[in-house]
Amino acid sequence: MxxxxxxxxxxxxxxxxxxxxxxxxxxxxxxxxxxxxxxxxxxxxxxxxxxxxxxxxxxxxxxxxxxxxxxxxxxxxxxxxxxxxxxxxxxxxxxxxxxxxxxxxxxxxxxxxxxxxxxxxxxxxxxxxxxxxxxxxxxxxxxxxxxxxxxxxxxxxxxxxxxxxxxxxQPEERRQHRAELIAHFEKNAALLDDDALRRLHSNPLRILDTKNPAMQAVVESAPKLIDFxxxxxxxxxxxxxxxxxxxxxxxxxxxxxxxxxxxxxxxxxxxxxxxxxxxxxxxxxxxxxxxxxxxxxxxxxxxxxxxxxxxxxxxxxxNGKAVPALVPDAYAVIPEASALPVALQTLQALRAAGVSVQMHAGAGLEGMGSMKSQFKKADGSGARFALIFGEAELAQGCVAVKALRGDKMDAAQAQMLRKLQDVPVWAHTLR
Missing domain, CATH: 3.30.930.10 (Bira Bifunctional Protein; Domain 2)
Structure with missing residues (x-):
């Protein structure tokens, strides 16, 4: 390996x-x-x-x-x-x-x-x-x-x-401050760490940003740029x-x-x-x-x-801020592989209408897995609805819609249900 x-x-x-x-x-x-x-x-x-x-x-x-x-x-x-x-x-x-x-x-x-x-x-x-x-x-x-x-x-x-x-x-004001800053730190060179000594003449302004606790007093007493x-x-x-x-x-x-x-x-x-x-x-x-x-x-x-x-x-x-989770609106439960062509055609129409749909993927034509396992995955996806492409539903030219969240349908679920039912291709695709 x-x-x-x-x-x-x-x-x-x-x-x-x-x-x-x-x-x-x-x-x-x-x-x-x-x-x-x-x-x-x-x-x-x-x-x-x-x-x-x-x-x-x-x-x-x-x-x-x-x-x-x-x-x-x-x-x-x-x-x-x-x-x-x-x-x-x-x-x-x-x-x-x-x-x-x-x-x-x-x-x-x-x-x-x-x-x-x-x-x-x-x-x-x-x-x-x-x-x-x-x-x-x-x-x-x-x-x-x-x-x-x-x-x-x-x-x-x-x-x-x-x-x-x-x-x-501005640069000229900083140059005046720089000269005073160097003079201040030179007088207190014994209190500076190696990093500050290295920067003393090349970039003394950066010494003011030190996080070294031992240098805080000498930095606090340094000339302030705002005064220049x-x-x-x-x-x-x-x-x-x-x-x-x-x-x-x-x-x-x-x-x-x-x-x-x-x-x-x-x-x-x-x-x-x-x-x-x-x-x-x-x-x-x-x-x-x-x-x-x-x-x-x-x-x-x-x-x-x-x-x-x-x-x-x-x-x-x-801060404990709740970030909206990205979950599908619906999960397609497909009991039999023979339903895959019409299921895919319908899901494409739903997606084109702005509905987010996750399709169950099993072994394709070799089998789609049990209804129980599919519903478990549908619930785990976070989707509001399961769309069931069962044999009985297809025979009637429709798809069963099952709410997966809550005992009572909230406003968001009701709105999504209407969207699912309003897709023009919904009825005649399945006949």
Whole structure:
């Protein structure tokens, strides 16, 4: 016997019935995005490695430690499985001149890849849903995207989610803050861990995001970027806050919120839960007005966010939210193989009319199994009705319909029964 091949560690199969939860989440997102006039974009899973090095920054955990990068054996091109999707969306917008006629609101869904330690809700192949608004400079679009995310939490029935926001200002303001930050950490170098020392002169802002308990005091006493913001940056930030407050959105200003990518400026934000342990961020984003130019396009403002699908689904479970199960409307019980031709013809007509029907599958012409076993499977399918293609029923040109759920027929069952009986092909197909 050949050796069994299993999935790559941290890259998981999503099987029924769990996949139904994913479909429900995706449909909820599609419906909500349409109401906000965001349109779907789909970019390749594999992109040129320089795209991520240039956009994320060379001195980031993602680029330094986590990317799945390789050389194309045919042409030697450096390629990477996408660790996030914003850079790919921006590359596509530039390549196809999508902003020629004005700004675009886009959203995406799909798998991302990072080589990190698998843990609850965080895997090496993970999935993100994201929204990006490109070509819009105003604070109202920052607020719109935060409101969009908040509306999604409501649609998903999630309550244990809080919003943290900050402003990273503009490059010159960050340079002034950076100089003060380096001076502060140099004075306290004995308190820094190896990771912080390595980043001290290359990316000191990322030190503020440390999770090392021993460094919390020195980080808390560090200069705050918000104190270096100029009039325009403060006006933008205050505009976002005012619009959130007008819409009843609670938030907390977190001066240590810096995000993990180098391309952010002005507004940054995270939605956080306490229900998933230490890894509490389920959605994060911000403004990235310089990324278009950074990867070869004409300068254009942009803002967006991404959420982790696995983590959101974990939170939905923690909140006890009941997700609608995908079950057929009816299950076809077929006692004799001789009834298969007319049964299949009828089921096709029902499906064309919008009825979901699961057909019993036995050994085909060799036998269909006992009625008892078929009804057991019909009940296990979750279907509301069993359709019985028995000899007596077929002789009368009809099909017996048996309710499988509850003693009394509810409104949904009554509606489905009428739908079953209203299919035009129902009567004359069976005569």
């Amino acid at each position: 050949a050796e069994k091949i299993v999935a790559v560690k941290g890259m998981n199969d999503i099987l029924p019935p769990e996949s139904a939860r994913w479909e429900w989440l995706e449909e909820t997102v599609r419906s909500l995005m349409a109401r906000y006039a965001y349109r779907n974009i789909r970019t390749p899973i594999v992109e040129p490695t320089p795209l991520f090095v240039r956009s994320l920054g060379e001195v980031t955990d993602i680029v330094e430690k986590e990317m799945y990068s390789f050389e194309d054996k045919l042409n030697g091109e450096a390629l990477t499985l996408r660790p996030e999707s914003t850079a790919g969306v921006v590359r596509a917008v530039i390549e196809h001149s999508m902003l020629y006629e004005g700004g675009k609101r886009l959203y995406y869904m799909g798998p991302m890849f990072r080589h990190e330690r698998p843990q609850r809700g965080r895997y090496r192949q993970f999935h993100q849903i994201g929204a990006e608004a490109l070509g819009f400079a105003g604070a109202e679009v920052d607020a719109e995207l935060i409101l969009l995310a908040d509306a999604l939490w409501k649609a998903l029935g999630l309550k244990d989610v809080r919003l943290e926001i900050n402003s990273l200002g 913001l100029g009039e325009a940056s403060l006006k933008h930030f205050n505009g976002v806050k005012a619009m959130l407050e007008a819409n009843g959105i609670g938030y907390r200003i977190n001066p240590r919120l810096v995000r993990g990518m180098d391309y952010y400026n002005l507004t940054v934000f995270e939605f956080i839960t306490e229900s998933l342990g230490a890894q509490g961020t389920i959605c994060a984003g911000g403004r990235y007005d310089y990324l278009m130019e950074q990867i070869g396009g004409k300068p254009a403002p942009a803002v967006g966010w991404a959420l982790g699908v696995e983590r959101v689904l974990e939170l939905i479970k923690e």
